[in-house]
Amino acid sequence: MRAMLFIFLFMLSSCSTIPRVQVEDRIQAWKVTTIENLVKFWGLPTKQQKLSENSVAEWDNKINEPGNSAVSIGGGSYGRHLSLGLGFTFNDLGGKKDYCQRQVTFDDNGKILNIVWKGDQDYCYQITPDYQTVQNNIRQKTNTEK
Template sequence: MVTKSFIKLSVIGLILSGSLSGCSTSQPAEIDSKLTAWQGAEIETLIQTWGLPTGEQQVNDLTYAEWNTRDIKNKPSMRVGVGGFGGNFFGSIGTTLFGGREEVHCRVQVGYNQEGRVVTTNWTGDPEACDAAIPERQS
């Protein structure tokens, strides 16, 4: 038999788990802006700040440098449990909703011209991973 308190707990659990799944703080527009700020910089300055790229390719008059990052992060989780007792008997049921581990990645590419100036930028991947991978440009 399902009790009213169990239903209330279930509803509260679903509400909380829905709010936990939307906790991403990095917005793609913010990352675009952060990366675009590097346009016009010298590639050597970028490499000094970011570290060596994981790869480079020449396409027509531009060279594209690429940085790839991978990380494992824990997904938000929530434990739900129901317990009860009566007489000499005690019992409980519990489960973990969502959670686990997730692999996240970020790929950032910058294209620079023959003079060594960054002229184009783009990124793909998890917004939080990319936000962490792209340093702020200091003026």
């Protein structure tokens, strides 16, 4: 019984996701910078369009990893009859499909007005650099160049 409980708790803990608040904080931290800096650290946006007074840049990131392939062999007998079966499964066992969409609204001066996101929490957190870490790295690089 304890072994079953341990296995259940282990499997449950391996499925944990990063809390939405933590992802939100990481993405919203970038609101203090400009669109130029955002492009520098997030890469080129997938789409960009001009609205009446502001512009919107959109980053669409997707990952599609196929699952494993499997081969199974089975056999059976009933009386004097024997049977043998062979089965194949291709890319159907636990594939991973994650996406993260981040939309950034900015004005003509490049000031970021709003950031909204949707998608897989873990993936959005993973692909969005930590703003504070980036700033610390820039400061360290500037100090070593002096």
